[in-house]
Amino acid sequence: MTQVGEGHETAADEAGPVLTFGEPAAGEVLAERYQLEQHVNNDSAGRQVWRGIDVVLRRSVAVVLRHPGGDSATEMLQAAVAASRVIHPNLVGVYDAIDEQQRAYVVREWVDGESLRDLVATEGPLDPARAIAIAHSVADALTAVHATGMVHGNVHPGTTLIGDDGRVVLADARADAADSPEADVRSVGGLLYFALTGRWPHAETGRSALPDANRDSTGSPAAPRQVRAGIPAYLDDLTMDLLDRRVAAPAAEALTAELGRLDAAAEDEEYEEVGPLRFVQSGGVPGEPARSAPKILLGVGALVVIAVIGLIFGIRAINGSSTPNASSSTSAQADTNTQPSDAGTASGAPLGEPQKIPLTADMVRIVDPPDGGRKDGEEAKFLVDGDDKTAWKMSFFNQPNFGGIKKGMGVLIHLDKPRQLSSVKLSLSAPGATIDLRYGTKDFGDSSKGDEEAVAKYVKLTDADAADVPTAGEQVSLIGFDPAQTYEYVLVFITKLPPNEDGQGYKVNVNELELYGY
Structure with missing residues (x-):
């Protein structure tokens, strides 16, 4: 992320306001208050990001602008208004949201620092302790967002900002009807994967210009430990479970608690010995490390299925011995009824592994x-x-x-x-x-x-x-x-x-x- 230069207030005074319409220009003042100073970049949604100055409060701001505005900017403005209601140290502050029809813009806190995307591009994959700390801050921010009934919808290395002071903040919420708290949580797994490997798992967390995860012959992402040596097994497991849709995602607060425990252990340089993961989603035996509830349910479900299959075959065996003249067509019809009628087509989810x-x-x-x-x-x-x-x-x-x-x-x-x-x-x-x-x-x-x-x-x-x-x-x-x-x-x-x-x-x-x- 572009740094804020020294003396920018003086530069703003010398340039003076330039009042224009249509395409934004450096020196222009929006809403008689926010002066544009430097075009930083364009985000994945086609919005322009500018560094600016709030000429009233004399502070740096980021201006996220869409041209044209109106209906095309409604989602951006609604997300910004919703985000402004949540105050949290790991969420970027949203100051204003304005629709001028010809264009619309959101004014938010400017963060001196860089995005996680740029940090990894510059320094390479991060050490496990730093990756945990960043993921912990993001999960904590999501806990605050989800507590209000909202979702963020744009958790990504480009919206995860690391300040020069070490503060980690999540920016630019962009939720729509397709987003969910689960998607937010799984994206934290994507952040961990990216921080540890330098790659973003597209199929699991959403398309991006970032390079995709390394994948095996079935299309599954390689675990971080397979990509890079020195990653603790527990962190590898946590990352892959968050990305695996066969494993139920924890609530944001449960993930925050787990990452907080790992973060504290990392500060004491004891994170190699933290033991098994402890997503506590129901009561357990005090003092006993809790297993992942989704995995327990999967195991119980498998046992139930085995028992039912055994019962069915047992009944068939009894029926077969007592009715030797039963037609084979009856058995065939029973087998057909136990299988999907259109397996392997687009009418249902894919069956089994590719x-x-x-x-x-x-x-x-x-x-x-x-x-x-x-x-x-x-x-x-x-x-x-x-x-x-x-x-x-x-x-x-x-x-x-x-x-x-x-x-x-x-x-x-x-x-x-x-x-x-x-x-x-x-x-x-x-x-x-x-x-x-x-x-x-x-x-x-x-x-x-x-x-x-x-x-x-x-x-x-x-x-x-x-x-x-x-x-x-x-x-x-x-x-x-x-x-x-x-x-x-x-x-x-x-x-x-x-x-x-x-x-x-x-x-x-x-x-x-x-x-x-x-």
């Missing part, structure tokens, strides 16, 4: 838009032959953007039927390629024109910003599939190439491609 979908050579082809030589088509079969020693060997280029002669190259997958999908896994010869995932409703033909139409008309499954983040390793998992949707045509499209292994030009080979779904 499985590798068998791909054959006739289900994949190389996409090479116009101005390409279309010489790589015969190598598509090497992507699905199960042999890492064979590969689609791309041509050599002088620039990472394919020499500027085309938008990229990719692989089109045509499934034999629409499927629910989870992820695509690639084995590359080198890290650093930029890849996005797209889908369509048809193959426009194995030709230059058909490839051009596919690239233009297929819909990206990743955000534009996220798609610009290069891959960090040679094993890459691409995610973004909607579990409520089925896909038949999928395009894995490479838009930028990494440096060649010999340092001359740009090139990458794709050794294997695997598709996972339900």
